[in-house]
Amino acid sequence: MVVRSALCAVSKVIQPGIGALPTVEPALRPVSRRAVPYGVIGPIRALRESAMSMRRALRAFGIAGVLMAGSVAGFGGPASAVASPAAGQSAADGRASAVAAAPALHVSGNRLVTGSNSTFRPLGVNRSGGEFGCVQGKEIFDGPTDQAAIEAMKAWKINTVRIPLNEECWLGTGNLPPTAPSAAAYQQAVKTYADLLVANGINVILDLHWTWGEYTGPGGGCPDVAATCQKPMPDARYTPTFWSEVATMFKGNGAVIFDLFNEPYPDAANNWSDATAAWTCLRDGGTCAGITYPVAGMQTLVNAVRATGTTNVIMSGGLEWTNNLSRWLEFKPADPTGNLMASWHSYNFNGCVTTSCWDSNIGAVAAQVPVQAGEIGQNTCAHDYIDQVMAWADANKVGYTAWTWNPWGCSGGSVLIEDWNGTPTSTYGEGFKAHLLSQTAGDPGGDTAAPTAPGTPTASEVTATSATLSWAASTDNVGVTGYDIVRVTGGTETQVAVSASNRATVTGLSGNTAYTFAVYAKDAAGNRSTRSATVTVTTTGTPAGTCSVGYRLVGDWGSGFQSEITIRNTGAAAVSNWKLGFTFTNGQTISNMWGGTPTQTGGSVSVIPASYTDTITAGGSVTLGFIANRGATNTAPTTFTLNGRTCTTT
Structure with missing residues (x-):
């Protein structure tokens, strides 16, 4: 959820000294999440947004007036709403009741599974507060996060809580007000709450909600540089460090999921003029149209997390605003662990609000990877829209966490509770609670047992461009329906073939090149086995293709710089599974890269491809981007090799 700039402006006028208002983050969703189909931009946008901005400002005044009349300044609702649950509630002394801890999770095909390979579907709520309280110089959460408060959640059969966070509060930047909690206090509060939830059998999604960077373009939530609202994309200045630190703190706790960025909208930033550019910005970051600060793409953030050694999902x-997953599979970041899932949000004023749109837009993604609806809600106090979302999600094995578990009053929708005891609002909270109580974490009544792992594949009929693999068949309690064959490059997997039998031919390979393959089995319910052992195959013939490389300095800020490397295949055959080599001569060190994964020893750098840059077609090219640190000089590399062969430079 995002607090609109109009809200902030009005609250500053009528509540001097308190700051931007969102102690109540009301169900006042940004109108710039256009409730029109994708690509329909009509000429009335400016008039429409202007009119709705005025309506938001008037509404903000009404909300602020209520706060002044009936609230404790700095808290998120009426005084009666911030009271802790009754002392007599079970385990109110702060100890978790006798329940199993939340399970560690990993991705298997299009499912989240536990260590025993049982399907797990995250169903629960958002617990807002951590994204805005600190940046306003107030408390970290706007209400209790103790055992009694968690017991109230457990009464709803909640198995997952999504916690929105603020990167500047976590890092303790200079943009915070003097009364803000310290970075250490903020981090400890988040860890304590997450650990207590996990101890109570509730999984946690840590969501980066608000970030640094000035943005005043279309869809903007506020003009502030500081992390006081939803920005279109995460920033390269703070966000990679934020995720590196969060990943380090929760390393080894597989019950915690990392939601990289709440609601991207680089498509709004470029005024919906170039969808491909917006998807590229989402994945690769760098310089993005309409965004004035350096952007950290999803690939950079995945790299920052995985560099710590964590395998969390x-x-x-x-x-x-992550309502559109139409090209997610094409532009997803590469994850060497395979523990990547898609984040989707659905409100009744978004563009994709029908089952037919969900089938084509979201269902295609859910067929291949797990999808989690991190936020669902509606701008009324009824539950008719979320009922439709949940029915579709249940049928398609998609999890969901509703907005929001905060007692802010349901005058505008998307508020679940009347008080911290968990009393549901009428009828939005009542409807959601009733639905949760009817669900299970897995697939109700379905097959959740995965097939056994296939046998180790063996290779035959190896040529310069293909290889045939065969393996011992898997078994399943219902029946194996097919196999997925993957190429393994370091820690990255790329699916290269599917087969209904225990034999497949992989094509499109390059000559005299080593490839490593493995196999998964799957059944009709979508359950996927653990991976088989790998086999390495070297094709016949000579290495395909020659190459040229172009190196370009994109930006330089004294202590660091951003550059791009374009690799062109000037040969007659495709090049796959490539390895690029070059050398820095002035002590430059790469900190983040997209399009490939670097390994650096001194000045020597080698790069292996991401899944989406793995193959360079004949006459085609791929582009890598990176951010690096530098010293007094920054001489560009002059020699590049591809698979050991020296490339020409352009």
């Missing part, structure tokens, strides 16, 4: 969103 990662969520990555789409466009239009």
Whole structure:
């Protein structure tokens, strides 16, 4: 959820000294999440947004007036709403009741599974507060996060809580007010709450909600540089460090999922003029149209998390405030662990609000990777829209967490509770609670047992461009329906073939090149086995293709710089599974790269491809981007090799 700039402006006028208002983050969703189909931009946009901005400002005044009359300044609702649950509630002394801890999770095909390979579907709520309280110089959460408060959640059968966070509060930047909690206090509060939830059998999604960077373009939530609202994309200045630190703190706790960025909208930033550019910005970051600060793309953030050695599941969103996943599979970031899932949000004023749109837009993604609706809601106090979303999600094995578990009053929708005891609002909260109580974490009544792992594949009929693999068949309690064959490059997997039998031919290979393959089995319910052992195959013939490389300095800020490398295949055959080599001569060190994964020893750098740059077609090219640190000089590399062969430079 995002607090609109009009809200902030009015609250500053009528509540001097308190700051931008969102102690109540009301169900006042940004109108720039256009409730029109994708690509329909009509000429009335400016008039429409102007009119709705005035309506937001008037509404903000009404909300602020209520706060002044009936609230404790700095808290998120009426005084009666911030009281803790009754002392007599079970385990109110702060100890978790006798329940199993939340399970560690990983991705298997299009499912989230536990260590025993049982399907797990995250169903629960958002617990807002951590994204805005600190940046306003107030408390970290706007209400209790103790055992009694968690017991109230458990009464709803909640198995997952999504916690929105603020990167500047986590890092303790200079943009925070003097009364803000310290970075250490903020981090400890988040960890304490997350650990207590996990101890109570509730999984946690840590969501980066608000970030640094001045943005005043279309869809903007506020003009502030500081992290006081939803920005169109995460920033390269702070966000990679934020995720590196969060990943380090929760390393080894597989019950915690990392949601990289709440609601991207680089498509709005470029005024919906170039969808491909917006999807590229989402994945690669760098310089993006309409955004004035350096952007950290999803690939950079995945790299920052994985560089810590953590294997926690990662969520990555789409466009239009992550309501649009239409090209998610094409532009998803590469994750060497395979623990990547898609993040989707659905409100009744978004562009994709029908089952037919969900089938084509979201269902295609859910057929291949797990999808989590990190936020669902509606701008009324009824539950008719979320009922439709949940029915579709249940049928398609998609999890969901509703907005929001905060007692802010349901005058505008999307508020679940009347008080911290968990009393549901009428009828939005009542409807959601009733639905949760009817669900299970897995697929109700379905097959959740995965096939056994296939046998180790063996290779035959190896040529310069293909190889045939065969393996011992898997078994399943219901029946194996097919196999997925993957190429393994370091820690990255790329699916290269599917087969209904225990034999497949992989084509499109390059001559005299080593490839490593493995196999998964799957059944009709979508359950996927663990991976088989790998086999390495070297094709016949000579290495395909020659190459040229172009190196370009994109930007330089004294202590660091951003550059691009374009690799062109000037040969007659495709080049796959490539390895690029070059050398820095002035002590430059790469900190983040997209399009490939670097390994650096001194000045020597080698790069292996991401899944989406793995193959360079004959006459085609791929572009890598990176951010690096530098010293007094910054001489560009002059020699590049591809698979050991020296390339010409352009």
